[in-house]
Amino acid sequence: MSFLKSKFHHPRLARNELGLTHRDYEGSLSTLCAGCGHDAVGAALVQAVFELSIPAHKIAKLSGIGCSSKAPTYFLNQSHGFNTVHGRMPSVATGAGMANRSLKYIGMSGDGDTASIGLGQFAHVVRRRLDMTYIVANNGVYGLTKGQMAATAERGSTTKKGNKVLWPDIDLATMALELGATFVARSFSGDKEQMVPLLKAAICHEGFAFIDIISPCVTFNNHATSTRSYDYVREHVQEGLIADFVPVASDITTSYGEGESNDICLHDGSIIRLHKGSNGFDARDRQSSLGAIHKHRENGEILTGLLYCDPTYRDMHDILNTTETPLNSLNEKELCPGAHTLNGINNGFR
Amino acid sequence: MASIKSVNECVIRFANTNGTGSASANSMFAKAIFRMGIPVSPANIFPSNIQGMSTWYDVRVSAKDYMARREGSPDIVVAMNAQSMADDVRNVRPGGFLFYDSSRQIDPALMRQDITFLGMPISEICLREYQAPNLRQLFKNVIYVGALAALLDIDFSVLKGLVADQFKGKEKLVAPNVHALELGYQYATTHFSCPLSIRLEATDKVGSRILIDGNTATGLGAVYGGATVVGWYPITPSTSVVENFEKYCKRLRIDPASGKNNFAIMQAEDELSAIGIAIGAGWNGARSFTATSGPGISLMSEFLGLAYFAEVPMVLVNVQRAGPSTGMPTRTQQSDVMTCAYASHGDTKQVLLFPSSPAECFNMSAQAFDLAEQLQTPIILMSDLDLGMNDQLSDALTWDDKQSYDRGKVLNEQQLDEVEQFGRYLDVDGDGICYRTYPGTHPDKGIFFTRGTSRDEFAIYTEKGDEYVKNMQRLERKFETAVNYLPQPILHPANSGSRTGVIYYGMSDVAITETFDLLAEQGHYIDGMCIKSFPFGQPVQDFIDAHDQVFVIDQNREGQMRKLLIMELEQNPAKLVKVTHYDGMPITATFISQFILQNIIATPVKRNTKRTGS
């Protein structure tokens, strides 16, 4: 099988290891509002997958319902996609993952899709340790149904129409940590530099990787009293651990002094290189990460960057002891016990 | 008082308390009759409770092969439950027998003159024989089976054989169980005049048939049909479908080289997730299923619409129970027919299969995986509690090694290289069924986006009305094609040019031979048709056309199958007469025949016609 494409490309366009250009990873023309954070998330994903040189058809993208869940149409055109029903992408992704363990799965969801209608499915897909990258494009609002508050909107903030948010918010990153996610990060759609390496690491991580990306809704939640507007987020973001992604078999050229960097080695051999920032905490220690998230929250800050990574876990298939061959490619010989065995079974019922 | 006299025709009821271990003794009793070559049909009547409540186990014995529940009272009641004693005594058929534990005196007010009381001090015997309280309880059950063997003339060696089979690998337990059987047997022979006027006699009426419940057969069918991915959530009476699938997978589906599983089962957080898992796997090219009952069907409804509209194959086993809502969770009904036929909002339609026996559960369960992939839509197997959870006398399960799975219209990498233009929803063959691809097949061909929103033939989102209509019409065409793939109804003609017909499905089939015999006694010979699938094909239309009056038997209040026939085939409602039975107990031949006799237009004839059909 060859992944090379015969299409003509401008010679100046950079090519990845598969000889593909950035364009080969793009999607259809976006129909989201101009300036919507979700498009920036999509663009970062395109770049991450391009740079990782993953053949796009070996990725499946799944989503629920919402503007954010529409976004998969606008990236990775050469990947099969499945726009499921509202809040239920995790179960469909689970079934897809069970059927074929050889593909990469990227789930794209919104805060309504994940933190409200889909909160149960989200909790359980985390528990199940499905090998996937789960992205929530978190804008604190229901975009597609025109501006109702989401469960991730902070109490006390107001919607565009002036309604106060009455209920405490749900922090999905904290939840993912509590439920045993083995990779948790938070980012901001306005910070591509941060998003790309985090996405790359999440995709390479074999296990459940969760990224909460604050992704402002320019149409319904970008006003002055919102805590999810571009301006507010920019002012309140605190980057905790700065992470570089070092792919497999690359020459490690930059060197860091003692105590300046810290490597987390992933299953596939790639490395997450952490630079110690002023907000340093131990990203291998769940409690330390939880503590850091809470501390910043109390200070009115949004802690971004890699929050937690544990590469020494077992994923769903390991736990289920599933065969290495994708289940969808097993045939009669492997699956059907045949007539002779059935006769024996019949005898057991006589 | 004259006692009932019968050979190989009777109903024996066991009245027990649940959680006392009576189930295995009772099923040993039924199995012994089966091994004597006598057709037998046991049924559990149990509460939605784990311990301490009344349960009954009715065993119908019929050399005439009448395997449905018999209307009216049992001939013999084995009353082992003090709580239900009053009812149990009252329920014995006049001329029948009450077998009870005489260690405790029966309330004199309960005594009846028209039945025979057979008292045996079972508790006292156990107290004497066994030290441990749990053994005392357990062996009570085995002792009464031994006593019944003497009373009914059951071959004792058959019972010994059953004990040996049951405790294969735990041989230590064989001797004490046989001893308990002997205690009962001996007591009965010395204290009663054995056998009773109701008795059994070995015969050869069972043939190669087996005694198996429908859920076991369904689970096995899924193994044979190549299912690899299951999402499920526990609910009576469907749970044992998945449990059996898992049990047989662990025996038959472990890769010998690696010791790894050629299957994956996920107990989900709810039914939404369960069906989501099945849909995700079906979309990704694995054969997948979920199993549930009424409440689960309601929850799965949104996803069923997605699978219909996005055309994702998957199998859903619905083991129906009495609704609405939580209803009577341990009682049977056929009350999800409508809900399932049109499950989900919008113009949806689903394919339904109606098995009437464990052998059909097996065949249809396996076939459902072919159908789902051929038709690219969910296939719903409509079983019920009676069929699923009770042992039935069934044809043996068969498999033809020469057959292979039909994976439907799926293009592989090579085929994709050859096609000029791929459109996921292009009706290339004109049968409404389009070509699909699995994710990851080809680097740049055959890739598409699956969605529950409207789209054009190339799977591109569209809100254009004409594109939407075109797609909806194609889906309609697909369901016309579907009829050609589905199992067709089974006809039971009376060979008489009868103007009266009766349509039935599922477990009502079990009562039909007896119904026809009862009607024939009154001079009525009517044609029967057992529906096996929905949407209906031409044979169903033809059957209705060929009769002036057609009774439609439903085990639900609404007459759901009748309504479906009226709507789908645009029938005159006056022609289709509703016969409904829905108290949670399986329908009986007496009930059906009495209803028909009261409502039939045709006049009875005098003659002797032999029926054909099976």
Ligand SMILES: Cc1ncc(C[n+]2csc(CCOP(=O)(O)OP(=O)(O)O)c2C)c(N)n1
């Ligand atoms: C069962 C169901 N209920 C309600 C809706 C309507 N609905 C569509 S999108 C949406 C909210 C989406 O919000 P979010 O996930 O935050 O996505 P965003 O548009 O903000 O990116 C709702 C309520 C639906 N599609 N399905």
Ligand code: SF4
């Ligand atoms: S409404 Fe908001 S979330 Fe939806 S596309 Fe527009 S900006 Fe994005």
Ligand SMILES: [Mg+2]
């Ligand atoms: Mg939102």
